[in-house]
Amino acid sequence: MSNGATLRNGASGATPPPFATRRWALLAMSVGVFCIQLDSFGLNLALPQIGRDLHAGGDGLQWVISAYLLSTGTLMLGAGRLGDLFGRRRLLVAGLAVFGASSLVCALAPTLPALVGARVAQGAGAAMIMPVGLSLLTNVYPAELRGRATGWALGIGGIATACGPFIGGALTESVSWRAVFWLNVPLAVLGAVCASRTAESYDTSAPRSVDWGGLAGATAALAALCVVIDRGPRWPWPVALAGVAVAVALLILFVRRERAAAHPLVELSLFHNGPYMALTLAGAAANTATVMFLFVVPLTLQGQWNLSVVLAGTAFLAPALAMALAGPLAGRVPPRAAARLMAGCLCGGALVLVCLARTSSLTLYLAVATVGGAVLGVANSLTLIATQAVIRPERAGEASGVTKTVITVAAGLGVGLAGAVTDQDSDVGSETAADMALLITASGSLAACVVLAMWIRLREGMVRAGSAESGG
CATH class of the missing domain: 1.10.287 (Helix Hairpins)
Incomplete structure (x- = not known):
């Protein structure tokens, strides 16, 4: 099969694509996730400078972040299914092209409305990249390698997630906030080239009608x-x-x-898939905790311990590395163990957030944050890997679109709660507000852990009862 081959899901006798096309798909997805996560978290510390350069302020400036997240969360569900129907490779290339072109417009934006409009377009590109890329990996990799491939892609994206505040802050200090967007342009081009060299795949079990x-x-x-x-x-x-x-x-x-x-567009039977829904909702709680973690820790390093942006980012490298390594580790988890590990991660994440709110030593704070990066990184990667393992591959884009939509909306809740952490006068973390936000989020994570544990116990009881009945 050549690089331009087509992989038809649902067609009998379909030949898996060779290693080369799978490798290009993994590279394209990795680059795409890196760009998306960098733009999700890389501009938070740059907002004051953006306001000064564009002569804007107040609530309007927050739209630089909100417009991107709103656009992404709104469009992902539809984009995932469109990839199933009309070609996952095609949609991934298109998403990377839109993302790169809109990044160029962001870098050149002369006014705040122009920047916000370009950020909406960026969100549309991101909405195509993430669910379509996940479903492409699900369909070009054999079942025994899917989790590992997705884990590596998410791990590379995790680097941008964790280092985004540092990269954005450092570029803003040393060059300009526009450099964050300039960085996306060659990366998006590289991703589009890689995506164009992989195998095409789409769902042949349904008519190509929307x-x-x-x-x-x-x-x-x-x-x-x-x-x-x-x-x-x-x-x-x-x-x-x-x-x-x-x-x-x-x-x-x-x-x-x-x-x-x-x-x-979405088969409602998907919502009757117990393992899929349990993992998706648990992932929503984990993602909310992760967003809070990524907002609060860098800001607290600057506020409570008076570190500069560069020093705070350097101090955050250990949690960042732990979060990046979590993706490949999550990819090795057997699907049958995913729910139990997710419950453990939610409990561990809640404990980490409480400890962060009560720690008075910088060294201990960074040690706890490093553990938190690992635990929350596993939880978030596991959400996307495990949900793809419990659905039909031909509708992988639909399922990944629903999952990403749910956890992105949850991230919006985290962003809203984290907004209370920023002190508008000093642009750093308010210690009292940070502690309160961490404790609220920890309570939510612990509640989600309890619910998931009860679901696991109930499901195992039903399985045992069914086995006993069939044995009798």
Whole structure:
């Protein structure tokens, strides 16, 4: 099979692609995840300088972050299924091209509205890259290697996740905040070239037709939900309540549409897949804790211990390395052990957040943060790896789109809570607010751990009962 070969999911006798095409897919996904995560976390410390350069401030400046996250969270569900239907390689190349072109516009943006608009386009590119890239790896790698391949890609992306604040801060101090965007351009080109050399794959078990009504309904519902999560805390409570009502109504309409559609955008049977839903919801809790961790720790290093941006970033290298190594480790976890390990990671993550809020020594703080990077890195990587192992490969894009949408919306909750940590006068972490945010997040992680543990116990009991009944 050549590099331009097509891998048809669902077709009998399909030949797995050779090593070379699998390698190109892994490289493309790794570069794409790195770019996405760098832009998710690399601009937080650069916001004050962006405001000064573009003569902007107040809530408007926060849209530099929010526009990207909202666009990504809104569009991922549809992008994942479009990749299944029209070609995962094609959508991945398109996503990287959009991401690179919009990064160029961001780097040249003369005004805040132009920058925000380009960030929306960046989010659209990211929405294609992540779920489509995951489903491509699921379908070009054999079952015994999928987890490891996805783990390596997420581990490389984890470097950008953990080092994003440092890279963004260092580039802003030494060059310009625009350098963060310039860095994306050659990386996106490299990723697109790699993606173009892998095998094409798509779902042949369903007609290549799009449920446009469902796509529009899902996009509208998610857009309303994401805006409420991001902006709701700043609105008067009647307005926020009305926003929640609109989002819920749109979600209900979407579900009714999918029940009636001959070929729905999202098969509702996916939500009856117990292991998939348990891992996805646990991953949402883990992702919220991770976002809080990544916001609070660098800011606290600057605030409580008065480190400069560069020194704070250097001190954060150990947690960053631990988080990056977690991806390949998670890729080696057997699917049957994923739920139990996820519960352990949620419990461990809660303990780490509590310790961070109560630690008064810088050395101990960094040691605890390093453990936290490893635990939360495993949890987040395991979410994406394990959910792909419990669904049908031909609809991998649909499943990864749903999973990424859920955990991205959860990340929005984390971003909103982390916003309370930033002291607007000094642009560093407020110690009291940071401790409170960490404790709230730890409580949520512990609650998710308890729920997941109860689900595991209930499921094992049902399996034992079924085995006894069949044996009798």
